[in-house]
Amino acid sequence: MKQAPAAFYAPSMKRPYNFSAGPAAIPAEVLEQAAAEMLDWHGCGMGVMEMSHRGKEFRSICEQAQAKLRELLAVPAQFKILFMQGGGLAENAIVPLNLSRAGTVDFVVTGSWSQKSQQEARKYAAQVNVVASSEDTGFTSLPDPATWTLSRGASYLHLCSNETINGVEFQQLPDLQALGSDAPLVIDFSSHVASRPVDWSRVGLAFGGAQKNLGPAGLTLVVVREDLLGHALPACPSAFDYRTVAEHQSMYNTPPTWGIYIAGLTFEWLGRQREGPFSGIAAMEQRHIAKAQLLYDAIDNSGLYLNKVVPHCRSRMNVPFFLRDESRNDDFLAGARERGLLQLKGHKSVGGMRASIYNAMPLAGVQALVDYMREFEQKRA
Numbered sequence: 374m375k376q377a378p379a380a381f382y383a384p385s386m387k388r389p390y391n392f393s394a395g396p397a398a399i400p401a402e403v404l405e406q407a408a409a410e411m412l413d414w415h416g417c418g419m420g421v422m423e424m425s426h427r428g429k430e431f432r433s434i435c436e437q438a439q440a441k442l443r444e445l446l447a448v449p450a451q452f453k454i455l456f457m458q459g460g461g462l463a464e465n466a467i468v469p470l471n472l473s474r475a476g477t478v479d480f481v482v483t484g485s486w487s488q489k490s491q492q493e494a495r496k497y498a499a500q501v502n503v504v505a506s507s508e509d510t511g512f513t514s515l516p517d518p519a520t521w522t523l524s525r526g527a528s529y530l531h532l533c534s535n536e537t538i539n540g541v542e543f544q545q546l547p548d549l550q551a552l553g554s555d556a557p558l559v560i561d562f563s564s565h566v567a568s569r570p571v572d573w574s575r576v577g578l579a580f581g582g583a584q585k586n587l588g589p590a591g592l593t594l595v596v597v598r599e600d601l602l603g604h605a606l607p608a609c610p611s612a613f614d615y616r617t618v619a620e621h622q623s624m625y626n627t628p629p630t631w632g633i634y635i636a637g638l639t640f641e642w643l644g645r646q647r648e649g650p651f652s653g654i655a656a657m658e659q660r661h662i663a664k665a666q667l668l669y670d671a672i673d674n675s676g677l678y679l680n681k682v683v684p685h686c687r688s689r690m691n692v693p694f695f696l697r698d699e700s701r702n703d704d705f706l707a708g709a710r711e712r713g714l715l716q717l718k719g720h721k722s723v724g725g726m727r728a729s730i731y732n733a734m735p736l737a738g739v740q741a742l743v744d745y746m747r748e749f750e751q752k753r754a
């Protein structure tokens with residue numbers, strides 16, 4: 374085998390800190406293992422991208438990824454774990470195709486993503502009710518569940534548990550039964566999956582693209598309670614019918630094999646993480662609390678930077694912030710790039726900056742950002 378040029382692959386080389394909102398950084402250990410196994414997976418003579426999804430090698434990769442995820446997120450036995458394609462945006466259609474029963478569905482609109490989701494659902498559900506919205510605050514807060522006006526007999530209620538663009542996150546999922554509704558709760562957890570435990574007793578279905586916190590783009594994770602399978606509308610494509618996908622162990626059509634493999638390596642990596650007495654997802658949560666506090670404190674204690682989100686609604690994953698002097702934006706980004714702090718530009722709909730600090734971002738990366746922010750502020754203060 375020919376040696377790869379050094380600049381192309383150097384194990385454990387110091388990499389820049391990548392704050393991209395997605396596709397986002399992947400743990401270096403995962404990338405190194407994938408690189409080492411690229412041409413020959415475990416001595417079988419094939420790389421993962423080249424093997425049949427029906428062969429015993431890939432079946433074992435897929436089964437182990439699923440089992441590891443179930444263990445990590447403590448997914449109860451009555452939930453199916455599905456590996457699909459199409460991303461979060463396709464799920465905006467696939468969920469109502471499977472769960473709306475052509476009836477009424479409820480939405481809580483807390484930012485760009487839930488807004489998009491409710492618009493798409495209108496194509497498939499007979500009625501879409503926005504039961505609460507924080508649009509009047511510019512999506513800088515979350516509406517208190519006690520104020521939601523839930524529809525009677527809704528097929529489900531959808532919310533986005535972490536709004537990637539607006540930087541608001543539900544610190545607790547609502548208990549719909551306590552609010553007098555039997556509707557299953559659907560959550561879009563694309564941008565904070567595997568960063569904190571999930572209270573499955575409150576969830577009917579959770580979906581998320583992998584490219585934020587789990588691996589490469591192209592894989593969509595769906596975790597769905599069994600009783601919600603088998604109710605798809607007649608027009609639902611077979612490849613998007615949750616029951617069909619579940620009955621075929623996510624292999625009704627060719628699954629995104631590379632994405633499943635990298636996600637599986639990431640699940641193993643997550644399982645190895647430790648913070649004091651905590652391990653796995655609980656360790657990640659501790660780390661995220663520390664990272665988010667470090668960054669929000671730096672913003673709140675500065676005269677230059679500003680985050681507009683109400684403190685108890687702030688996302689641990691996506692931290693949008695503004696420079697009070699917007700004429701310094703380009704300077705700020707250029708200086709950051711020079712320091713190896715990449716992809717800090719805010720989403721075009723919001724402007725300013727955004728630091729996405731997902732699972733692969735260590736505390737040292739946030740510290741490097743905070744150090745740079747202080748220095749930049751003092752430079753011309």
Ligand SMILES: *Cc1c(COP(=O)(O)O)cnc(C)c1O
Binds near residue numbers: 460461486535536582
């Ligand atoms: C990124 C994102 C999506 C969209 O995912 P695609 O894979 O681009 O379809 C949906 N919802 C949330 C919360 C996201 O962060």
